[in-house]
Each structure stands twice: as structure tokens, then as C-alpha cells.
Amino acid sequence: MPSFPLFRLMLCCIIFLQVLPACSSLPVYSAPPQGITVKPCTGITAGAPFAPDPLGTRLAIARDGITLFDVSTGKSTRLSSDDPQAVAWSPDGRRLAVVLGGEGGSRVRIYDTTGTVLGSTTGPGAACALAWHGNGEVLIASLELKAYSFGANYRQLLLRWDGSAPPVTTELYNSTLRDKVHKTLAPILDRLFTVALSPYGDAIVYARLQDPPAFSPHLRFIVRNLVTGGEREAASATVTSGGAVFGGHDDVIWYGDGETETVLLDPWQEQRLSTLPQPGSSLAASPGGMTLFVDGRLYQNGRLLLTFPPDAAGTFSADGTRLFVRQSDRLYLVSGLPPDPAPPVPADKRERLLTLRQWRSNGLITPAEFTTAAEGGGHP
Amino acid sequence: MIRPFIALAMMHAAVSVATAAPIGDCLPCHRGETPAAVRQWEASAHARAGVGCEKCHGFDHEKIVKGEARVTMMACAPCHKRAYDQHHRSRHGMGLHTGWGCTRGQTGRNPQECSFCHEEGSRAPLTTVQCARFLKQSDEMRGNGCNSCHSVESSCASCHTNHGTDLKIVRDPASCAKCHMGPDHPQWEMWQTSLHGTIFATIGSQSGPTCQTCHMAEGSHDVSVGITKNSGSIPYPPEKAGPSRAAMLTVCSRCHAPSFARRELERDDAILRQSLSVLKEAEGVVWDLFDRGMLDPMPSQRPPHPVSGQTLVTDNQMLYEDTSHIERLLFKMKKYDYARTVKGAYHQNPAYTHWYGNAELKMDLVDIKAEASRLRERGEKQPAGTEKMSPAAERGERLRLLKKKLERGGITLGDYEREKAKVLQELDGATTRKE
Numbered sequence: 001m002p003s004f005p006l007f008r009l010m011l012c013c014i015i016f017l018q019v020l021p022a023c024s025s026l027p028v029y030s031a032p033p034q035g036i037t038v039k040p041c042t043g044i045t046a047g048a049p050f051a052p053d054p055l056g057t058r059l060a061i062a063r064d065g066i067t068l069f070d071v072s073t074g075k076s077t078r079l080s081s082d083d084p085q086a087v088a089w090s091p092d093g094r095r096l097a098v099v100l101g102g103e104g105g106s107r108v109r110i111y112d113t114t115g116t117v118l119g120s121t122t123g124p125g126a127a128c129a130l131a132w133h134g135n136g137e138v139l140i141a142s143l144e145l146k147a148y149s150f151g152a153n154y155r156q157l158l159l160r161w162d163g164s165a166p167p168v169t170t171e172l173y174n175s176t177l178r179d180k181v182h183k184t185l186a187p188i189l190d191r192l193f194t195v196a197l198s199p200y201g202d203a204i205v206y207a208r209l210q211d212p213p214a215f216s217p218h219l220r221f222i223v224r225n226l227v228t229g230g231e232r233e234a235a236s237a238t239v240t241s242g243g244a245v246f247g248g249h250d251d252v253i254w255y256g257d258g259e260t261e262t263v264l265l266d267p268w269q270e271q272r273l274s275t276l277p278q279p280g281s282s283l284a285a286s287p288g289g290m291t292l293f294v295d296g297r298l299y300q301n302g303r304l305l306l307t308f309p310p311d312a313a314g315t316f317s318a319d320g321t322r323l324f325v326r327q328s329d330r331l332y333l334v335s336g337l338p339p340d341p342a343p344p345v346p347a348d349k350r351e352r353l354l355t356l357r358q359w360r361s362n363g364l365i366t367p368a369e370f371t372t373a374a375e376g377g378g379h380p
Numbered sequence: 381m382i383r384p385f386i387a388l389a390m391m392h393a394a395v396s397v398a399t400a401a402p403i404g405d406c407l408p409c410h411r412g413e414t415p416a417a418v419r420q421w422e423a424s425a426h427a428r429a430g431v432g433c434e435k436c437h438g439f440d441h442e443k444i445v446k447g448e449a450r451v452t453m454m455a456c457a458p459c460h461k462r463a464y465d466q467h468h469r470s471r472h473g474m475g476l477h478t479g480w481g482c483t484r485g486q487t488g489r490n491p492q493e494c495s496f497c498h499e500e501g502s503r504a505p506l507t508t509v510q511c512a513r514f515l516k517q518s519d520e521m522r523g524n525g526c527n528s529c530h531s532v533e534s535s536c537a538s539c540h541t542n543h544g545t546d547l548k549i550v551r552d553p554a555s556c557a558k559c560h561m562g563p564d565h566p567q568w569e570m571w572q573t574s575l576h577g578t579i580f581a582t583i584g585s586q587s588g589p590t591c592q593t594c595h596m597a598e599g600s601h602d603v604s605v606g607i608t609k610n611s612g613s614i615p616y617p618p619e620k621a622g623p624s625r626a627a628m629l630t631v632c633s634r635c636h637a638p639s640f641a642r643r644e645l646e647r648d649d650a651i652l653r654q655s656l657s658v659l660k661e662a663e664g665v666v667w668d669l670f671d672r673g674m675l676d677p678m679p680s681q682r683p684p685h686p687v688s689g690q691t692l693v694t695d696n697q698m699l700y701e702d703t704s705h706i707e708r709l710l711f712k713m714k715k716y717d718y719a720r721t722v723k724g725a726y727h728q729n730p731a732y733t734h735w736y737g738n739a740e741l742k743m744d745l746v747d748i749k750a751e752a753s754r755l756r757e758r759g760e761k762q763p764a765g766t767e768k769m770s771p772a773a774e775r776g777e778r779l780r781l782l783k784k785k786l787e788r789g790g791i792t793l794g795d796y797e798r799e800k801a802k803v804l805q806e807l808d809g810a811t812t813r814k815e
Contacts, residue, residue: 351772352807355772355775355776355807356807358776359776359779362776362780363783364776364779364780364783364800365779365800365804369800369804373804373807373808376808
């Protein structure tokens, strides 16, 4: 019978030897809080896109083409041999929109879950990002660049595609990049053009690349109403920012300033609501905005839960309980997060709210009038 | 290396001497070719002072024949510096700036006009001038209908005539009538049929003031002294109008009691304000139709405005062609009837102030409102096969129109807030009913 101190030492060694292999296979720097688990999921081409379906049970990933990975069974199904540049599930989880590269520009395709191509289009410019607008329309962020000796003509386009007719194109921005800026940023220009859809489905926030003659190039985050086309500049950031996303409830957005902090902002009241001490070079928010994965750190209501390496990128499931993290050429699943779906809008108030949002986007009512009217009126 | 230049310079000097045209050289031919010009010059102060043809026209006969050696004000300025300076700072000194425009790229342009804005060989303009009405005209119409008056900016001959120097010409109000008459600014007719003009015609210049008496007092070439509004009859801000009014009162006080003159001019100021308010009301009606997309045709459906493109223009660049009928009514109201009311008042002509001006101005407003009603009625009719606007969209449209009205000053902020609150209240009512 060993003495008690020796017993304690042996016990520690056993625990250490048990924990070490598990920790060594996970790129997390701290033990997850109770109820939250982190486990390896599958392999992926490093830096390639991935998207969990709305239930968080299947993953569309780039691995030797487009592969569907069943999270519970570990079974993979190859949808296509083409390498995707962006992927997005429809809200009902029945269709997958994919950007494919290729000579002469990019193609966007819609697949069903068996790999059947339901629609295909080649819009103007090179598609950079995708988002489903309901189940019937895909929003495509597309970039058109024309190089000249003095620089490049830079056009940001928004394509709205119903899956069958040719996409309807709207120009979001048209400017000139100086030659030096164009050449320096060329490898990441597509990554800089981020687009996120509002939980209400009537607005987007997108990043606009500005290259003013006397200043450094930078990003401006623009909130645009999809119905009226009314725009409002929300914030600006360096080109190392990971973009902006809607923060769930109300009209707030999270954005990384690319330097020191990630900010929760009310763009209408021009108020900073909170900040996190991360530059926000990679940013994902749960649909309800409660949980945030920023530069490898998982926060819940501002509290740090887990830390991955800073270059990790994540995406939440539609109910917010699952987070998929890409680190190098591996995907990990963080589960057990509290549910945080997109905020429900009461059906009876939806029409009124969307109307008020349109009016506000066009400057027809002030943000204060919007707030009063959205809360149920009370106008004299 | 320098030798060829010296040789060239010597050759140039030799040619200049050879082509120098002293007075005597021109006269033998020009007595036959341009007898009136020679006669006028021979009777002029220039001839008496030995100022010959070459002094103004230069030596290059070929250029003169081609019409490329126009005698501009710059030929007169070195000797008549005071007059030049006074003219230059007056409204006459801006004549071309209100009636000219760059014709580059237009067909039938007169290349000689380029020299007004450009130095030879340069595409960069020295001055930027764009008059939409000028740009809409043919080259012939520009030459006669625009430049004949607006060239007063750069040509003394515009008033003084080309070769005569007799001050009788320029002291006669008829010399002003060439431009200051007609439907848009009939100052000559107004003066002529006012008491001032009647006294001048009957008793003579000793008692009856002329244009020059009031606007070119003591022979000044600054015709803008005493004017308190711009050429579109919009009042100057007080800091600019105040000194001008004081200057005009000084002129009036040479014949009238200062208190009388002040009272008269203040009454005319009131007429201007009242007339401007009628004009603004009409302008608001037209802009409202534009905001509603009800002009016929809309600017997007007609040739672009030469300066502003396919948008509504009702400022001093307003056109009288390629517009809708209601804009043509507004043009008449603004350029003719408003101008006649205001200028008639300041020129003490009751008939012009009232019947040619005020009455027409107010009848224009009636016409414009009637035309607006017709256009609105037609525009509000639901075209077959189109969906009716939803109540929410209709309220949004009302808010948009209100905002446009506020932006162009057609509604006070207070009224705007009240109207907006009404729309929001309706939204509350609509939601409550639904619930």
C-alpha cells in the first residue's frame, strides 16, 4: 500500500496520461466549460469553405470537390468534383448554393442533397460570397475588376438569383483602386467583400473597399435595405477586418475593426454597445447574436468560453447550439451551446416592422421615430 | 546655335515693317470697301487723337479679313482703364458668363468662339461658362440672338458702336434698348412709358432722367451700382443689398426727397417679395409633379438638359424648349411676368407692374395649378393591368413627397413634422385595426 502522497502523485500521473492524448488532438487552449464539448469532426482542404446545414447535422465541405459530411454517422457523400469557393445552405436545408471557380469567371450552382444540379448561372464578375434570401432566392456578392495601367476599376455587385431566370444585378459600388493598392490587395479582394443577411431578411451588411487618394485603403460597412436600396454607412475598419455580421436581436451588427477590437454597434443610433478585445479578422455570430466566435475565441454574452488558435474560422448552426470550427485542415464541432436562434418576429408585427425599416432606410423617418413606431406607436 | 534665332527675329522685324499699315495705307481702299466705318472714324475722337486703324485692328490683314482679329475690350483697356475697370466689375462685365457655353462636341459650332475661354491650343478653359439656353441654339441663333447682347462683356463696341466715339450715341436710352427690351426685361419700354420717360421726351434730359442718369451716374461704366437683386430678380442678401440701396438713394435724392425715394423703393421691395412668393408657389407645384413622376414628358423622356442632364431644372438655367407644357408655363411666369412685375415696379411703371406683370403672374399660377390638376388626375388613374399601391406603399410615397418638399423649402420643418406624424399615426391605426 503506497503512502498517501505517493498515491496522490500516481493519481495525478494517471489523470494526466488520460487527458493528454485528448487535449493533444484538439487545438483548444483551455478545458471547455461544463456542458460544452469539443470533438474532431472531419478533414477539409485548408482554408476552404464549409457550411453546416440549418440543423447542424450535415456539413457541406470542400474536400476533393464538394462533399456532404454527416456529423452523426461520419459518412461522406461527394456531390461534385468541382472545388467550391463558397457554399450556403437554403434555410430549409434542402438545397445548397455553391460558387465554383473556372476559366472565364465563376459559376454559381444550386444542388439538392443528392448532387443533382437544380440551377446554374454565370453572372457578371467573380462571385465572392453567398447568402440565401428565404428558400427561393440566392444573394450573390460579385466583384468585377478591370485592370488598367493606372490601377483598376473596382465594381461591387449584388446579384439576386431565383435559381432559374438570369440573376438581377445591382451595382453596390463603383470606384477606382490605385495600381499599387490593386496589386497589393489582389489576392484577398474576394475575401474582403463580405455580405451578411439580416435576421429580418430585408437588409444586408456588406463591406465596401475604399481607396481614397490621400489615405490608406480601408473597409466601410454598409447596411443596405434590399427593398428600397437605401444605404447607411455603419462603421469603417482596416482591410484586415473579417467583416460585419448582424448581431441577432434588434438592428445591431458585430464588426471587427481589424486592429484592436470587435464592436457591437447600433448603426441607426450610432452607438457602440459593447466591445471585445479582438481585431475581428475572423468573425461568426450565432443567429441570435448571443454567442460570438472571433479570432478563435468563443464568447457568450461577453464571457470567454473557449480559445482556439487565432486563425480558426467558425460557423454556427441555425439554432446556435453548435459551432463548427475550421483549424488548418481539420473541422471540429463545439456542441452543447445554449440555443440562440434568430429572433422571431411576431407575424402580426412583421409587415409593420418591415415597412418602418424601409422608411428608415430611405431617411423618411428618424431612428427615434422608428423606435417609437416599432414599439407600437404613441405618435401625437 | 543662337544665329538662326537672330536671323529669324530679323526676318520677322522686316516682315512686320513691310506689313505695318499706317492710317494712310488703309483709307484709300476702305473708303470704297467700308465707307461707313471710315466716315465714322474720321469724325471720331480717335481720328483727332491720331489713333489709327492698326492701333485696334493690328497689322495682319489676312486675319482681319477672315474675321479672326476681333477688336475686344482689351484693345480699348490700355487707354480707357477707368472705364474698363468699372465695366469689368459691373453686371455688363459678366455678360458672356450669363449667355455663353462651351460648344465643344456640338455640331455647327463656331470655332472662333473658343477663344473666349481658351488660350490658343489649350483645352483647359480659363473660365467656365455654361448657359443652357445658349447651348440649345443653332450657331446662327447664338451669333445673333445671344452674342449680340451678351458680348457686352468683352466688347465696348456693343454700346459705343464700332468706329464712332460720339457720346450722343451712348447717352441715348435707345442704345440700351437693343438688349433691354422685349418680353423678358423691357426696361426701355418701362422707362419710356413711365413719368421719367415722359418728362425726358417732353421737357428734355435736364428734367427727365434716362437709363444713364440712374444706372451710369456721373458717367460710371459700373451699371450695377444701386441694384439690390441678381439678374433673375432674386434679392441680394442684406449685407450686399444695403450698400447698393444706399448708392441708389443717393442717385434718387438728386431729384427727390430721400424719404420719398426710400418709401418708393421699399414699396417696390414689398412687390418683389409678394411676387416671388407667387412664383415660388408655382415652382413648388411643378417640383411636386416631378417628384410624383407626373410631368409630361418627364425629364428622363426628353433630350438631356445641356448642363444638368435628365433632371428638372427651374433655376436660371431653365429652358423654354424640350420641356413639358407646365414647365413652359413656369418659364413664361418666371422669365417674363415675374421679371416685368418687379422691374416695372422699380422703374415706376404702373402698367407694367400690374397688367403686364402682376396680373399675368397670377393668371400663370391659375394656369399652372389647372395643368397640375389635369396631370395629377391623369397620373393617379390606375393603368390597366397594374397593381394598386398597398396602403403601406402609399404612406411611404407620401413620406417621400413630404421629404422632397422639405428639401426644396416648400414646407416648414414644423409642418413637415406634423404631416409626418399624421402618416405614422395612420400606420398605428392600420395596425390596431388589423389586430
